[in-house]
Amino acid sequence: MIVDVHVHLGELGRHFQKWWMDELYGGFPNVPDREVRYRKDPVESLIEDLDQAGVDVACVMASDHRRPYPYGIGSSYTPNDYVAECVRKHPERFVGVCSFDPLRDPHEARKELERCVREWDMRALKLYPTYDHFDPRDERVFPIYEKAIELDLPVHFHMGYTGTINAPMKYQFPHLLDEVGIRFPEMKVIVAHMGFPWVDECLCLLMKHRHWYADIAYWGAFPPEFLIEMMKKFDFMCGYRRLLYGSENPWTATFTKTVMNLNEIAKEKGISFRISEADLRKIMGENARKLYRI
Numbered sequence: 001m002i003v004d005v006h007v008h009l010g011e012l013g014r015h016f017q018k019w020w021m022d023e024l025y026g027g028f029p030n031v032p033d034r035e036v037r038y039r040k041d042p043v044e045s046l047i048e049d050l051d052q053a054g055v056d057v058a059c060v061m062a063s064d065h066r067r068p069y070p071y072g073i074g075s076s077y078t079p080n081d082y083v084a085e086c087v088r089k090h091p092e093r094f095v096g097v098c099s100f101d102p103l104r105d106p107h108e109a110r111k112e113l114e115r116c117v118r119e120w121d122m123r124a125l126k127l128y129p130t131y132d133h134f135d136p137r138d139e140r141v142f143p144i145y146e147k148a149i150e151l152d153l154p155v156h157f158h159m160g161y162t163g164t165i166n167a168p169m170k171y172q173f174p175h176l177l178d179e180v181g182i183r184f185p186e187m188k189v190i191v192a193h194m195g196f197p198w199v200d201e202c203l204c205l206l207m208k209h210r211h212w213y214a215d216i217a218y219w220g221a222f223p224p225e226f227l228i229e230m231m232k233k234f235d236f237m238c239g240y241r242r243l244l245y246g247s248e249n250p251w252t253a254t255f256t257k258t259v260m261n262l263n264e265i266a267k268e269k270g271i272s273f274r275i276s277e278a279d280l281r282k283i284m285g286e287n288a289r290k291l292y293r294i
């Protein structure tokens, strides 16, 4: 079974504006389909992408980035209710991942987390420190971590680069999660994007907090050599049982093939690298199945 742990939901004009996507993906010359989030029926199109990629289950995420854009240019907000509705339509293909801006209303956020798990069986919480302008070490977020532990829910943090201009870099460094891990050792954490470009920092984080995971979403934006070099280090330092396959939307239809063919790509390029079938199965689905209870 192949599981993609990193897919966003939302409709153009309803949940986000065009400028939002332009900022996100404008920095890369090799985005396979820049229009991917502008499709008329994004959910059905996503199912087609998953079919094309051979992905069985996608973990589909909500987001709430309204607070940093109070000045009327539109924001990005995909509510949990919408994600729940999409999962209801495709229960075999989607697993719901809830999200909220933890500083918008911390008390409400705690209740919302409980509702998402109990009512809609959502399997993880996604938090976006840089997009939502908060430091994950902020004490106002701690009650949410406590609730996630109580519910045994993994917390997926966006760490690392984004092209979004109004997303401060000071909240992107993976090391910000270290103190969170020290204070909340029982919390299950997934670091998104391997914290790119602070990959070594992310590796150190995972070497300390040995039950944490990372995903490789967004790495479809780079030449596969980058991924191979990172994976060599990851295997040596953390072991593949803690790496998760994720795509990020413009690469959902295409990235699976790259990762599945890494041995061939390495051979072609004369790079010394080999990953076993068993390890590949862990990254492509087995690890996620355990973590997200799929």
Ligand SMILES: [Zn+2]
Pocket: 006, 008, 217, 248
């Ligand atoms: Zn993402």
